[in-house]
Amino acid sequence: MSRVAGKVVLVTGAGSGIGRATAKLLAAEGATVIVTDVNRPGGMETVQQIGGRARFEEQDTSKEADWKRIIDDILAREGRLNGLVNNAGIAGPFPSTFESETVEQWQRILAINVQGVFLGCKHGVPVMRQSGGGSIVNLSSLAAFLGTPDLSAYGASKGAVRQFTKTVAIDCARKGYKVRCNSVHPGVILTPMGAGIMPNDKAKERVRRSIPIGDFGAPEDIAYGILYLISDESRFITGTELVIDGGMNAI
Numbered sequence: 001m002s003r004v005a006g007k008v009v010l011v012t013g014a015g016s017g018i019g020r021a022t023a024k025l026l027a028a029e030g031a032t033v034i035v036t037d038v039n040r041p042g043g044m045e046t047v048q049q050i051g052g053r054a055r056f057e058e059q060d061t062s063k064e065a066d067w068k069r070i071i072d073d074i075l076a077r078e079g080r081l082n083g084l085v086n087n088a089g090i091a092g093p094f095p096s097t098f099e100s101e102t103v104e105q106w107q108r109i110l111a112i113n114v115q116g117v118f119l120g121c122k123h124g125v126p127v128m129r130q131s132g133g134g135s136i137v138n139l140s141s142l143a144a145f146l147g148t149p150d151l152s153a154y155g156a157s158k159g160a161v162r163q164f165t166k167t168v169a170i171d172c173a174r175k176g177y178k179v180r181c182n183s184v185h186p187g188v189i190l191t192p193m194g195a196g197i198m199p200n201d202k203a204k205e206r207v208r209r210s211i212p213i214g215d216f217g218a219p220e221d222i223a224y225g226i227l228y229l230i231s232d233e234s235r236f237i238t239g240t241e242l243v244i245d246g247g248m249n250a251i
């Protein structure tokens with residue numbers, strides 16, 4: 001019940017799926033959680049489910065002005081930031097091959113999935129340093145390791161998150177910032193996004209059969225990995241990749 005006691009943690013995109021499960025688990029383990037999302041009703045619902053030690057702020061993670069406002073607000077209200085989960089992301093329309101993808105779609109996916117993570121690290125690290133150190137978890141994907149013909153921009157964006165995470169990790173470590181940075185790589189998880197890439201029962205069954213462990217992951221399966229990386233239990237871990245995928249990346 002107290003693996004992250006006393007920590008202030010910001011979870012982006014916490015109005016749904018993995019972000020919501022993560023915010024709830026972090027709060028249950030003693031953190032004060034700042035829930036942000038572009039989806040106000042979803043974010044408010046997460047805060048209500050937590051029932052204390054959480055508050056909601058509307059934030060578009062692709063916008064630098066939103067990051068400045070959120071971080072200033074945290075400094076004014078909580079006075080510190082110890083953890084940041086860059087979880088907000090979109091998959092875009094399914095399927096989208098490199099031949100059908102439009103430039104507008106490509107840019108939108110990269111603006112949220114990559115620029116959003118970059119801005120989170122850029123604006124999160126200084127306040128974490130001021131707070132005596134911290135831990136950043138960036139949500140990448142199994143897609144960072146494999147070709148994703150039906151999600152071309154999404155796969156590219158998650159590959160970028162995987163690489164950028166290591167850059168932040170090494171830069172912070174070498175500069176003595178006491179800020180760790182790791183990426184988490186979910187396989188197929190049953191969330192609104194996960195359901196969006198399996199348009200019918202037949203497709204769902206085909207995907208299920210491709211998972212060595214025999215079933216889809218739940219948002220909580222990812223939340224437990226994030227909890228570990230945010231907690232001090234992982235104090236010697238930075239720049240690593242935590243794959244949580246039922247074995248898909250091992251075949």
Ligand SMILES: NC(=O)c1ccc[n+]([C@@H]2O[C@H](COP(=O)([O-])OP(=O)(O)OC[C@H]3O[C@@H](n4cnc5c(N)ncnc54)[C@H](O)[C@@H]3O)[C@@H](O)[C@H]2O)c1
Pocket residue numbers: 012013014015016017018019036037038039042059060061062087088089090091112116139140141142185186187188189190191192193194
């Ligand atoms: N579900 C999966 O199978 C799966 C697999 C691999 C990686 N992931 C990654 O995990 C993360 C969470 O995915 P999920 O499955 O919970 O998705 P989800 O769609 O259930 O939730 C994503 C949340 O992010 C929010 N969001 C979208 N754009 C935003 C923006 N610009 N600013 C702030 N919030 C924004 C949405 O409103 C939503 O509440 C994503 O980064 C996703 O790419 C998911």
